[in-house]
Amino acid sequence: MSALKPLKKAVLPVAGLGTRFLPATKALAKEMLPVVDKPLIQYAIEEARAAGIEQFCLITGRGKTSIVEHFDVAFELERTLEERGKTETLAELRAMAMEPGSLVTVRQQVPMGLGHAIWCARAFIGDDPFAILLPDDLMLCDTPATKQLADAYRETGGNVVAIEEVPRERVNKYGVLDVAEDKGRLVSVKGLVEKPPPEEAPSNLTIIGRYVLMPEVIAHLARMERGAGGEVQLTDGMASLIGKQPFHGLRYEGRRFDCGDKAGFLEAQIAFALKRPDMAPAVREFLKRYA
Incomplete structure (x- = not known):
């Protein structure tokens, strides 16, 4: 097998x-909703x-400028934190800053499905393997979920x-797997198979919002074939590979x-707070009042 391209x-x-x-x-962009003290997009x-x-x-739409601004340098805020001696908070802000040129945006003008959204990034993807992260799926893992996928990609090659x-x-x-x-x-x-009726599903193994895909998926998505729900489905593009x-x-x-x-979002607040040493005791204490 030829050398794998690095996943970057x-x-x-x-x-x-x-x-x-x-x-x-x-x-407010939904991806800016905070879980404890960080927005969903920052976790991703x-x-x-x-x-x-x-x-x-x-891949953005109207009203999403706050997401990009979140990762920009806020000079006035940083100066104020420095003057007030908030060194720990300042370090956290600076750690999340992006390297110049490392973050780009593409506008999806019409909501035509996840497959169409990924197709909109075709110039960015080029001929390289790429990861997809859906920020709505918030992952709590000892080894970050995307790193687990990247490790598997280096082991198997191809799509994971x-x-x-x-x-x-x-x-x-x-999306449901038909297992070989x-x-x-x-x-x-x-x-x-995308969103099959339960009686027709080939298994109960389902895809969640983390992917490593090869760039050849774009060629299928470019056909703009409508699948489940009348949308351009990423699952159909992956199936073509x-x-x-x-x-x-x-x-x-x-x-x-x-x-x-909403229920999943609220559960995430509790789960992530309980993983924080600075918050866990207080959270456990107030949860007793609702048992």
Whole structure:
């Protein structure tokens, strides 16, 4: 096998309207909603960086400028923190600053599905492998989820998607794997189906919002073929690669919180707070009042 190209690029689709969180998201990008004290988009960027990602493309829509500004240098704020001796907070802000030229944005003018959003990043992707992170899926893992995928990519080559088992009655909410061989941690894939009825699903192994894909997926997405829901589905594009390139599902180690759902978002607040030594005792104490 020829040498693998290093995984250095990530695409983060952030064009969604966040209607499930209205009115909070009327004037605020949903990806800027904080879990404890960091917005969802920052968790995703930090996770990607921990996997060795160096270049980032945000697929944005109207009203998303706050996301880009969040990663810009805030000179006045930094000067004020410095004058007030807030060295720890200042260090945190400076640590999240992006390297010049490492963050680009592409506008998805019309919401035509996740596959269309990824196609919008075609110039950024070029001929390189790339990761996709959906910020709504917030991951709590000892080893960052994208790093787990990157490690699997270096092991198998080709395409790797993060997967988890769900109750069969819920498979119609996900892309579902048709399994060729189940090796435990890694699953060899022979087919993909987007949001199948439970009785037609080939398995209960579903794809979550973390992917490492080869650039050849763009050629299929460029056809603009409409799939489930009348949208351009990324799952259909990935399915076109099966049999031509390696394709594996990875049972990642950790927990996923669906922060596109109100209950999932609230659970994430508690779970992430309990992982913080500075907050866990107080959180455990107040939770007793609601038991």
